[in-house]
Amino acid sequence: MRIPLSITDNIQEWLVSMMSESAASYVAMIIVALIYLGIFAIAGLFLVLIERRVAAWFQLRIGPNRVGFQGLLQTMADALKLVSKELTGTDRADKFLYNLAPYFVIISALMALGVMPFTKEFQAFDINIGIFFLIAISSIGVIGILLGGWASNNKFALIGAMRSGVQTISYELSVGLSLLTMILLTGSLQLSEIVEVQKGGWLIVQGHIPAIIAFMIYMIAGTAETNRAPFDMVEAESELGAGFHTEYSGMKFAYFFLAEFINMFLIAAIAATVFFGAWLSPFGITESIPWLGVFWFLAKTLVLVFLMMWFRWTFPRLRVDQLLTLEWKYLLPINLVNIVIMAFIVWQKLIIQI
Amino acid sequence: MGYFSNIFNGIKTLLTGMSITGKYFLNSRKGAITQQYPDNRETLKMFDRFRGEVIMPHDENNEHACTGCQKCEIACPNGTIEIIWDRGIDEETGKKKKKIDQFVYHLSMCTMCGLCIDVCPTDAIEWGQNFENSVYDRTALTRVLNEPESKVRAGIED
Numbered sequence: 454m455r456i457p458l459s460i461t462d463n464i465q466e467w468l469v470s471m472m473s474e475s476a477a478s479y480v481a482m483i484i485v486a487l488i489y490l491g492i493f494a495i496a497g498l499f500l501v502l503i504e505r506r507v508a509a510w511f512q513l514r515i516g517p518n519r520v521g522f523q524g525l526l527q528t529m530a531d532a533l534k535l536v537s538k539e540l541t542g543t544d545r546a547d548k549f550l551y552n553l554a555p556y557f558v559i560i561s562a563l564m565a566l567g568v569m570p571f572t573k574e575f576q577a578f579d580i581n582i583g584i585f586f587l588i589a590i591s592s593i594g595v596i597g598i599l600l601g602g603w604a605s606n607n608k609f610a611l612i613g614a615m616r617s618g619v620q621t622i623s624y625e626l627s628v629g630l631s632l633l634t635m636i637l638l639t640g641s642l643q644l645s646e647i648v649e650v651q652k653g654g655w656l657i658v659q660g661h662i663p664a665i666i667a668f669m670i671y672m673i674a675g676t677a678e679t680n681r682a683p684f685d686m687v688e689a690e691s692e693l694g695a696g697f698h699t700e701y702s703g704m705k706f707a708y709f710f711l712a713e714f715i716n717m718f719l720i721a722a723i724a725a726t727v728f729f730g731a732w733l734s735p736f737g738i739t740e741s742i743p744w745l746g747v748f749w750f751l752a753k754t755l756v757l758v759f760l761m762m763w764f765r766w767t768f769p770r771l772r773v774d775q776l777l778t779l780e781w782k783y784l785l786p787i788n789l790v791n792i793v794i795m796a797f798i799v800w801q802k803l804i805i806q807i
Numbered sequence: 808m809g810y811f812s813n814i815f816n817g818i819k820t821l822l823t824g825m826s827i828t829g830k831y832f833l834n835s836r837k838g839a840i841t842q843q844y845p846d847n848r849e850t851l852k853m854f855d856r857f858r859g860e861v862i863m864p865h866d867e868n869n870e871h872a873c874t875g876c877q878k879c880e881i882a883c884p885n886g887t888i889e890i891i892w893d894r895g896i897d898e899e900t901g902k903k904k905k906k907i908d909q910f911v912y913h914l915s916m917c918t919m920c921g922l923c924i925d926v927c928p929t930d931a932i933e934w935g936q937n938f939e940n941s942v943y944d945r946t947a948l949t950r951v952l953n954e955p956e957s958k959v960r961a962g963i964e965d
């Protein structure tokens with residue numbers, strides 16, 4: 454099977470001129486992976502900064518503005534500090550699992566980025582099960598959280614990890630089903646196909662009412678998936694210390710932290726792709742300049758990220774039982790009904806086409 | 808239909824909350840409450856309710872209003888105030904009268920509870936607005952609040 458590597462084609466052609474085909478494709482993959490790693494490590498840091506500034510503005514504060522112009526280098530400095538910190542551990546902890554956990558979390562977050570369609574060209578892997586792959590990979594992260602909590606030999610960490618398990622198992626359903634609602638419209642799991650379908654209007658317009666309901670459910674469940682407030686029972690600073698990463702320090706803590714923000718970006722990016730037409734510009738105003746797609750993609754994603762930050766700094770944390778009530782008694786039944794409605798709409802061709 | 812009205816009420820209250828924080832977000836530039844402290848050290852003024860330390864104001868004749876009744880010393884839950892007092896002769900009446908020699912205030916022990924200020928019958932002590940209370944030597948935290956050579960304002964006891 455040959456996986457289409459859109460952005461790597463150029464790199465690959467250049468490499469093929471120097472070595473054999475199979476070696477070239479491996480080298481090309483490694484190069485792409487390094488590029489993505491570099492870009493998103495930095496992007497994650499800037500997301501942390503944005504979060505802190507936005508949080509400050511919500512609370513009528515100013516936020517970090519001392520390091521660099523308007524605090525632009527603040528999170529870089531924080532990361533440097535974390536790298537220089539000692540890596541501590543607990544006695545009688547399971548050292549192997551303890552060390553493994555952060556990598557699970559960060560790698561699953563970074564892997565999902567590979568299929569994101571930033572523009573028509575700028576997409577590392579365009580596999581035909583795109584959405585399915587995303588849902589699958591984004592729930593692997595919870596294994597890292599469970600491992601981290603279990604291997605820390607700390608009661609707070611364990612409680613946090615167990616809550617995370619409960620939460621992810623429940624909300625995974627809603628994320629999957631709300632995306633499934635949209636897949637009824639597109640008829641394909643492949644992300645490039647999904648974007649192609651939206652050339653005749655973004656899916657949230659095409660699918661009107663059920664699409665909007667699906668979007669709302671997706672945003673709620675997605676926020677829960679990333680373990681952010683108001684669903685941050687996993688960390689719950691006021692109850693559990695720092696939750697599952699209580700015992701982590703230095704770079705390993707930074708991995709957890711970064712993964713949270715990359716996950717938030719991912720959830721927003723999936724929403725932008727599935728509901729708001731990924732890199733398509735509104736009304737096709739910049740269709741002639743393809744590379745502007747990156748701009749539109751990031752703009753849509755950041756608006757959704759902002760929405761999630763808005764949630765976080767507005768709503769108080771739910772209790773565990775409220776969390777489960779919300780999912781099993783409200784989101785899930787609504788979602789199932791919504792799928793039926795969407796199926797009916799697609800069947801009767803009640804889609805709004807521009 | 809309790810189920811659906813629950814949902815709509817839920818959405819409504821969530822949107823109300825979001826509109827409030829949204830307004831704050833938009834106005835944060837004008838109304839930020841953060842002080843850029845070391846930069847505006849000259850102009851920074853504390854608000855009236857601020858409890859920095861207990862002070863005893865003196866007027867231009869170097870007179871204070873403390874009669875030495877020791878109510879504040881009794882009221883203080885942790886022994887922060889120590890009043891060293893004396894008996895002097897009142898010039899007008901010629902009677903013996905209590906007066907303070909040193910009003911000792913241990914800032915290091917004060918919890919800023921304000922009981923002493925509430926209890927003082929002559930309002931001789933009040934809150935100071937100083938917020939830079941750190942010192943290198945903790946003996947500097949033990950203060951004598953009445954100025955040297957100061958005396959009680961005449962007629963304050965009436």
Ligand code: SF4
Nearest residue numbers: 873874876877879927
């Ligand atoms: S400060 Fe007030 S309460 Fe304390 S001894 Fe003086 S007059 Fe009495």
Ligand code: SF4
Nearest residue numbers: 883917918920921923
């Ligand atoms: S403020 Fe409270 S602790 Fe401080 S001196 Fe007065 S009574 Fe004592």
